[in-house]
Amino acid sequence: MQKRALVVGLGIAGMSAAIGLRQAGWTPVIVERAPERRTGGYFVGLFPAGRQAAVDLGIADHLHTRNPDRAAGADSWSVDRRGRRRSTLGFLDQPGEPAATLRGDIEAALWEGITGIEVRFATTPIAITEGPAEVQVVLQNTGTGAQARESFDLVVGADGMRSSVRRIVFGPHEEYVTRWNAMICAFQLKEQVPAYGASDSIVIARAKRAVWVFGLADHAPTALLTYRTRDIQEQFSGSRVERLRAIFSGMDDPVVRHVLDSLQEAPDHLFDSVHQVRMPRWSAGRVVVVGDAAWCMNLYSGMGATSSLRGGAALGTTLQDHPDDLQAALGTWEAGLRPFITQHQRTARLKQQMFVPSSRRAEALRAVLVALAHRIRGRRPATEVDGPGSSALSGTSAQSPSSARMNA
Numbered sequence: 001m002q003k004r005a006l007v008v009g010l011g012i013a014g015m016s017a018a019i020g021l022r023q024a025g026w027t028p029v030i031v032e033r034a035p036e037r038r039t040g041g042y043f044v045g046l047f048p049a050g051r052q053a054a055v056d057l058g059i060a061d062h063l064h065t066r067n068p069d070r071a072a073g074a075d076s077w078s079v080d081r082r083g084r085r086r087s088t089l090g091f092l093d094q095p096g097e098p099a100a101t102l103r104g105d106i107e108a109a110l111w112e113g114i115t116g117i118e119v120r121f122a123t124t125p126i127a128i129t130e131g132p133a134e135v136q137v138v139l140q141n142t143g144t145g146a147q148a149r150e151s152f153d154l155v156v157g158a159d160g161m162r163s164s165v166r167r168i169v170f171g172p173h174e175e176y177v178t179r180w181n182a183m184i185c186a187f188q189l190k191e192q193v194p195a196y197g198a199s200d201s202i203v204i205a206r207a208k209r210a211v212w213v214f215g216l217a218d219h220a221p222t223a224l225l226t227y228r229t230r231d232i233q234e235q236f237s238g239s240r241v242e243r244l245r246a247i248f249s250g251m252d253d254p255v256v257r258h259v260l261d262s263l264q265e266a267p268d269h270l271f272d273s274v275h276q277v278r279m280p281r282w283s284a285g286r287v288v289v290v291g292d293a294a295w296c297m298n299l300y301s302g303m304g305a306t307s308s309l310r311g312g313a314a315l316g317t318t319l320q321d322h323p324d325d326l327q328a329a330l331g332t333w334e335a336g337l338r339p340f341i342t343q344h345q346r347t348a349r350l351k352q353q354m355f356v357p358s359s360r361r362a363e364a365l366r367a368v369l370v371a372l373a374h375r376i377r378g379r380r381p382a383t384e385v386d387g388p389g390s391s392a393l394s395g396t397s398a399q400s401p402s403s404a405r406m407n408a
């Protein structure tokens with residue numbers, strides 16, 4: 001008989017795990033707390049490990065990427081304290097040259113990949129009890145409150161940073177979630193900042209506060225406001241727009257003004273505190289956590305989506321390799337993945353300085369380092385930077401002037 005797995009969460013980690021489980025011969029059932037599938041979302045850069053996982057999961061052909069076309073003039077700009085703009089290195093110029101997507105692009109590709117898998121919306125687990133040969137879960141309908149008990153061979157908690165599965169099985173959030181004294185607000189701009197090219201990216205990184213505009217090929221840019229603060233609780237009180245206007249007041253720049261005005265008109269936005277999740281073990285008996293639930297690295301790492309895809313794909317592979325020994329499979333999965341996760345959790349602190357410097361000194365150092373890297377990159381022969389086949393960027397722009405479906 002096919003083994004059944006309950007996957008909690010219809011995000012990148014949950015859908016990746018569900019596809020991996022199906023590839024391993026399991027029958028996954030996904031439950032999602034929300035009443036329907038979410039779409040859209042913020043800018044996400046997908047690194048090579050994530051793109052490879054997309055191939056492994058068989059969804060690469062469905063994945064829509066949106067890297068701006070450099071050859072057509074799209075550029076990245078930094079704006080200094082005097083309001084001068086300079087061409088700079090942007091997020092997409094990092095080593096590994098990420099593919100530009102919206103979170104919804106990745107989820108849409110995974111959604112195609114889970115065709116045929118049962119998905120129950122408005123459903124959440126409220127109790128998880130492990131027996132000798134199965135795990136019993138009480139599932140609740142969030143609309144009606146109706147409850148039902150069901151047995152599974154495995155429970156996969158892919159329910160994000162504030163995971164219920166982690167809380168129920170492993171213990172309270174405080175044991176695993178560390179606070180980074182920083183806030184983010186991400187949303188889609190209705191239109192590009194005036195006087196910039198449609199697909200341009202813009203960075204204004206000041207001490208303790210930063211504004212990022214991520215240009216995309218075939219979509220209006222997305223914006224990210226991020227700032228450092230010790231008083232996280234206070235940030236959630238009152239009007240968000242007013243709070244952000246106050247935080248970014250004094251940065252009197254047309255880019256900042258445009259982004260703040262756009263926030264006021266945006267139909268939705270993500271406003272949250274920044275955390276990292278660190279767990280000594282990602283599984284206990286027949287329950288395993290993946291993605292942000294297990295190892296949330298946070299947005300500064302830029303590796304959350306990549307690691308969620310990779311974690312889900314790897315879970316399927318190890319279950320396939322150990323069909324009759326669940327504990328061996330989960331142990332092997334964790335041992336294989338842990339070094340990759342630990343490395344990116346560590347470097348996230350450094351990357352945070354690139355996103356939002358902690359002081360005037362860090363701001364100045366960041367500016368020098370980025371300018372140096374930009375100069376070095378500019379000196380490389382044109383074929384290395386812009387030549388066909390040299391990068392994910394060139395791979396995308398070579399296929400279409402504006403957008404592409406990823407196929408490798």
Ligand SMILES: Cc1cc2nc3c(=O)[nH]c(=O)nc-3n(C[C@H](O)[C@H](O)[C@H](O)COP(=O)(O)OP(=O)(O)OC[C@H]3O[C@@H](n4cnc5c(N)ncnc54)[C@H](O)[C@@H]3O)c2cc1C
Nearest residue numbers: 009011012013033045159160164291292302303304305306
């Ligand atoms: C602004 C921003 C920028 C980012 N940029 C990047 C980037 O450039 N590159 C990158 O790789 N990553 C990036 N990330 C991180 C990346 O988006 C996440 O790491 C990734 O989406 C996590 O996926 P997940 O499936 O683990 O969790 P989530 O996306 O949180 O999904 C969890 C799902 O579980 C559901 N759920 C929650 N609780 C329950 C419950 N009790 N019962 C049932 N369902 C439940 C939720 O509704 C949701 O659908 C960024 C994140 C942010 C916020």
